[in-house]
Amino acid sequence: MAIKALDILPKLSEAPGISGREEEVRNILREIVGDYVDELKGDTLGNLIAYKQGTASGDRIKVMIAAHMDEVGLMVSAIEKNGLLKFKKVGGIDDRVLVSKTVFVGPQRLPGVIGAKAIHLQKPAERKKVIEYKQLYIDLGFTSKEAAEKKVSLGDPVVFATEFANFGKGLVKGKAFDDRVGCALLAQVLQDSYPFDLYGVFTVQEEVGLRGAVVSAYAVEPDIGIALEGTTCADIPESKPHGHATTLGGGPAISLMDRTSIGNKRLIETLMRLAEKEGIPYQFRRTTAGGNDAGPIHMSKAGRPAVTLSVPCRYIHSPVSVIDTEDLANAGRLLKVFLDELGKGGVEL
Amino acid sequence: MKALIKSFVETYGPAGSEEQIRSLIEAEISGHVDEVRTDALGNLIAVKKGDGSGLKVMLAAHMDEIGLIVTHIDDKGFLRFNSVGGVSPHVLLGQRVIFGNGVVGAVGAEKLDHIKDLRLDKMYIDIGADSKGEAEERVRVGHTCAIHRFMDDLGNRVVSKAMDDRIACAVLVEALRRVDGTPHDVYFVFTVQEEVGLRGARTAAYSIDPDLGIAIDVTRTGDTPESITMDVRLGGGAAIKVKDSSMITHPKVKGLLADTAEAGGIPYQFEVLEHGGTDAGAIHLSRQGVPSGTISIPCRYIHTPTEMVDMGDVKACVDLVVAVLSEPIDI
C-alpha cells in the first residue's frame, strides 16, 4: 500500500516545528519512513538522514534529496507582569500578518491570540502604520507572571493555529507548506528502490540560514543534490504577470536561479525533457529572490551539480498557505521519472 | 596583450554560463601548463608544477561577468528579467545586450514619474519580436545575456565591458606563459560565479587546499571628479589590497607583495575598498585557513559597460605575479 504525499501532508502541516525545534516533525517522519529505508541517522543539529542502499553492484553514485522540516514562527522572549507574552520572530515573517491571529504556544500547545488594540481606541493616523512585532503580545489568558510561568517558559516555540483542510476546487490550505510539502514528497519517493545510494535528508534550520543542509551535505558528500521546496507563488491580483514567481496549477516549478545557487543547466534540461516526454506539466520559478538547501548542497567541499524542484504555494511565510493537489502529485511524478533516469545513467553529471 | 584582453572582454560569459570564455582561455593556456581540468562547478584549473621545494599557491581570476536572466516572456514578445550579479538599473538604460546564441536586444523601461523610481522589475528587453511565439524561437526563460559592447583602445588605457574580471584573466594568462622555473606548485584557477557569491573559488580552494592564495581582481579608484574617498588611481601601479568587505589581507601576504614589488622596482599602491569582495574572501576561509591576499587592477566605472584600466597598471600586475612566483616564499 503505497503512501502518497497528500496522505501524510495534513499531519505534517499541523505539526509544530519552528527552526531549532523540529522534534515533532522529525518524530512523525521517523515513524513514516523508518519502515522502508535501510538506516535512519541523526546528527547533532537534528537533521534526519534516511539512507537507502542502491540495488546496483559495484560503484554507485550518491544522490542527496533534501526537504526542510522547519517552518517560520515565533519564540517567547519575555513573560510580562500581567501574564502577557512578548515574542521574537524565527525566520522571515512580515509583521503585518501577525496581528489578530491565533497561535499555539510551547510543547503543550496552549492556545493563544496575538492581540491588537480595538479599532475604537485607535486614532485614524495609527491605522495607517504597521504594528511592529515588538508592539504585539500573545495572550494565553493568564492574569499574572506567576500563573504564566507555571505553563510557559522563555524560548517556547509558537506556531500559527491553522487547520489543514480541503479548499476551493482541488486545492488544500494549511500552515507550513513551505516545506512540509517537500517533506511529504521526499517521504513518498523514499518508498522506492533505486540503483544508486539515496540519502533522503530532512533538514533543520533552513529558514534561519540553510544550516542543516550545510552540515548534512558535508557528511553525506553526494554526487548530485536535489532540493524539494514549497515555493512562493504570488499569482494574485496585486501582482503583475511578470511578478508571479510561479502559477498555482501550472505544475511543479524548476528553479533557474536564486540567491544561493544557479541551477545546474544539464539537470534543468533533463527535467524539462522528461516532463515533456511523460506529459507532466511544469513551469519555471520565475523569480531570483530567496534561497534554499540546494545552495549549501552544491557548494559543499569541492562542489557538485544540484537543482531545485518546488510545489507552488500561495501565501508562504504567513499563517495559512494554499497549494494545488495536482501540482503536488505532478511534482511527485516528475521527481520519480527523474530519479529513474538517473538510475539508468541517463543524466550527465 | 591588448589583443588578448580584447578577445577576453568581448566573449560572452555571465555567471553560470561561462562555457565560451572557458574554452577561449583553455585554448590560450594549452601547451604552457602541466595539467588542466574543469571541476564540478565549471572552474578551469591549470597547474604548473614547481621543483618541489616551494608552496602550493592558488591564483584566482574570475571568468564570469555580470548579466541578466530572462524570467518571463510576455504576449508581445518583450522579455522581463532579473540580475545575475550586481547590476544597477540606471546603468542598463539605453544599453544593448547579447545572449549566448548571439541574439541581441535593447533594454527598455516602463514610463516613470521620476527617474529615482527606476527598478529592474520596471524594465524589459526588446529583441525585435512581435509575439511570445516569435520571441521563444530565439530566446527562452532562463537564458542569460551580457552587455553588448566592444573594447576601445585609448592608447595607454583600454575601456570595455567585463574588464571585471577578464583583465585579470588576461593578467593570469600572461603570467602563466612567462613563469619559468618556479619552486612552487602553482594552480592558476579561472573561477566561475564570483559575481554571485565567490562560489567557484570556494569549491576550488577546498579541492586544491593551497598554502597561499592570491586573487587577481579589479578595484575602484578615487581619481575621477567628485569621486568616493579612495587613494587608488589609474597609473599608480598594481594595487595591493589591504582590506575589503570579504577579507582583511593577511599581513604577511601584504608584506610579501609589497616587498616583492619594491625589490623588483614594480610600481604599486595600497588599496582599501569599502564595499566589495574578491575570490580571496572565499579562499582564505577554506578548511583551516589560508593566508591570502589580492593583487588589484585599478579600474574606473566598475559594473558599467565602460570599465577602464591603465596598461601600465596591467603590466605591473603581471610583473608582480611573475616576481612573486619566481622566488621562495616565507609565510
Next chain:
Amino acid sequence: MDNREFLRSLVQEAGISGYEDRVADIVADELGRLAGDVRRDKLGNVIALKRGSGPEPRVKVMAAAHMDEIGLMVTKIEDRGFIRFTTVGGVDQRTLPGQEVVVHGEQPLVGIIGVKPPHLLSPEERQKAMKMEELFIDVGLNEEEARKVIRIGDLISVRRDLVELDGSFVAGKALDDRAGVTVLRQCLEDLSRLDHRADLYAVATVQEEVGLRGAIVSTYGISPDIGIAIDVCHGDMPGVSPEDTSEIGKGPALALGGNVHPKVRERLIAAAGELNINIQTEVAPGATGTDAWAMQVVRAGVPTAVVSIPQRYMHTSVETLSLADVKAAGRLLAYFIALIDEGIREELKWL
C-alpha cells in the same frame, strides 16, 4: 597575574580585526602557561590546549572568545595632512567626533578626530549625527610629513585604558571580547584544580567582528565535539527593553534558541546549579551574533552554546561590565568541562 591585570594588559594593546598580533602574544603567554600547550593557526587564532585525563580519543571541548576589536583604517591622506578613514567592524560613528586615537604608522602617532566648533555650526547641523565620510583625523603633520610615516591601510585605534569603576565594575574599549578571553583564563586556572577527562581547546579567535572568520577556520582545524562561545551580551540600561538585556552583576547569560544545543545548555545550567552561580537567559531566535553561529555549521556540525557577560554600551570605548560576572563564567565553564565524560558524544546526537 589576576583577571583584572590580565584584562588591563589586553585592552591596553591595539588588536583590530586582522591585526591581533600584539594582543595574541599576551594571550598566548598567559593561556599557554595555564594550559601547557599553545599554538597559532594560519589566520592567527591562539589555540591553547589543556589535555584531559580520559583515554584517547578524548572528548574535545572548544571554548572560543574573540580577541579582535573594532577600529578604523586609513583610506586616504589628503593635502594638508588630514587622514580619511573607514571602519573595521561595526563602529558607531557617533562615538568618534572629538575622540583621541592612535594611528599605527611606522610609529604610533596620536591623532584627534576633529570637529567644527559649536560657534560655527548652524542649529540644523547640530541636530544631525555626523556621517563617517565627514570625519577626518588630525595628526598635526602636513601631507609630506604624514606620508613619510603613514600609509593607506594603516590601522587606527581609540586611546582608552581600563577605567576602574566602583567595586568589580570596569570600563574600557574592547571589553568585547577581551572579557571573554579573561573568562578563558579563569577557566584554565580552575581546571588546573579539577579533574577533567575531556580536552579543552581554549581559543582566542581573530576577526570575529568582521564575520566570525577566525572561528570558521579554527573550528575546522580542531573539529571539536562541543563548541562554546564566550562573548558579551547587552547589559541593562534605561531606554532598552528588558527582554533584550541581561542584568550586570547577576551572573552570566546563557543563550536559548536554534544556535544552542539544548543538552549542552542543560549541562551548563546543571553545572551552575551545583556551584550556586546565578545565570540569566538570552532568547536568540536565530543567529546569536557570536562565534557559535560559525562553529555550529563547521564540517558535519558541532553542538554549540553561548555564555555571555552582560555589558553596557557595546562597541563604544566605554564598555562597562562586572569582573564578578567574568569570574563566575570562568568557573562555570570549568565545572561544565569537568562533568563531561565519553558518553556525551552519543547523548548529543538527535534521533
